[in-house]
Amino acid sequence: MKEFIISIPASSANLGPAFDSGGIALNLYLTLKVAESDQWELISQSSFLPTDANYEENLIYQVAKETAKRHNKQLPTCKLTINSDIPLARGFGSSASAIIAGIELANQVCELSLSPDEKLTYGTEFEGHPDNIAPSLFGGLTITSKHFKNDVDWLRIPDLDxxxxxxxxxxxxxxxxxxxxxxxxxxxxxxxxxxxxxxxxxxxxxxxxxxxxxxxxxxxxxxxxxxxxxxxxxxxxxxxxxxxxxxxxxxxxxxxxxxxxxxxxxxxxxxxxxxxxxxxxxxxxxxxxxxxxxxxxxxxxxxx
CATH class of the missing domain: 3.30.70.890 (GHMP kinase, C-terminal domain)
Structure with missing residues (x-):
């Protein structure tokens, strides 16, 4: 496994009346440095991050494990160095960013070749709604619609002045x-x-x-x-x-x-x-x- 870094922006959802459907990506970031290791190791380098003593309690790991399991894969052990500019429980999509990090971690280390739409669908299932997931995935302003069958349609406006x-x-x-x-x-x-x-x-x-x-x-x-x-x-x-x-x-x-x-x-x-x-x-x-x-x-x- 080669070392790599996953970077996910924060997001601001709703924009007022676009409730649970509109969101915009912002230049605050969750970064995850991934390296091969003989055992699981999580190193937190931000005061905004929870200090989980047990890696199994970390949301990124939990999402990565579940994503791999859906494809009948097992996560290889990794050393994860996590940093974040995104404050927790403040309305900037911190959980959505962590969920995307977990999905992409599994995608990379298990070679799942997930499509953008698959990442959005998985993220929406974990989060419950797509309004933060979509902008953090795709950037810019995104408008989403989650259907009763859990299908998610989305449209992106990358350039807003x-x-x-x-x-x-x-x-x-x-x-x-x-x-x-x-x-x-x-x-x-x-x-x-x-x-x-x-x-x-x-x-x-x-x-x-x-x-x-x-x-x-x-x-x-x-x-x-x-x-x-x-x-x-x-x-x-x-x-x-x-x-x-x-x-x-x-x-x-x-x-x-x-x-x-x-x-x-x-x-x-x-x-x-x-x-x-x-x-x-x-x-x-x-x-x-x-x-x-x-x-x-x-x-x-x-x-x-």
């Missing part, structure tokens, strides 16, 4: 808790209105009408009205960011991180202003990752 500002709080918010505040049902009228807002959001992003996209982002009816009370300073962040000229500000995934979408080239100055305005948050100027999953020191690629 936008900067992203992330507002990352010190506290965590588990997805289960954030989902617990959502209504079980919507009326026909509510669903129609909420879906129409999502449709206009996607159309405006495709056409480059970012002013309209921002308006749609901030008029979500699916989840933000219910989750906003779980996030301190939610309304203050949106109001001050709008004063800075952003197109729109939304909850990233299930939260508690929030993200603003701004004109290209203005993200850094907005982040600097918001850092002075907001205490207890790490404010970061981010870029949209357009590459998705990458494999280094190997001839194989993420999207064939």
């Amino acid at each position: 936008l900067d992203v500002v992330g507002y990352i709080p010190e506290f965590e918010l588990e997805t289960k808790a954030a989902r617990g505040v959502l209504p079980a049902y919507f009326s026909k009228e509510q669903a129609t209105t909420a879906s129409s807002i999502s449709n206009v959001l996607i159309a405006s992003l495709f056409s480059g009408n970012y002013e309209l996209a921002g308006k749609m982002m901030e008029n979500d009816l699916f989840h933000e009205p219910y989750r906003s009370e779980l996030i301190p300073h939610y309304h203050e962040i949106k109001k001050e960011a709008k004063r800075c000229g952003v197109y729109g500000t939304v909850i990233s995934g299930a939260g508690p991180t929030m993200v603003s979408f701004a004109e290209k080239g203005k993200g850094k100055s907005i982040a600097e202003h918001m850092q002075q305005f907001l205490q207890g948050y790490q404010i970061s100027a981010l870029q949209i990752d357009t590459n998705g999953l990458q494999i280094n020191n190997t001839i194989k690629t993420a999207v064939e």
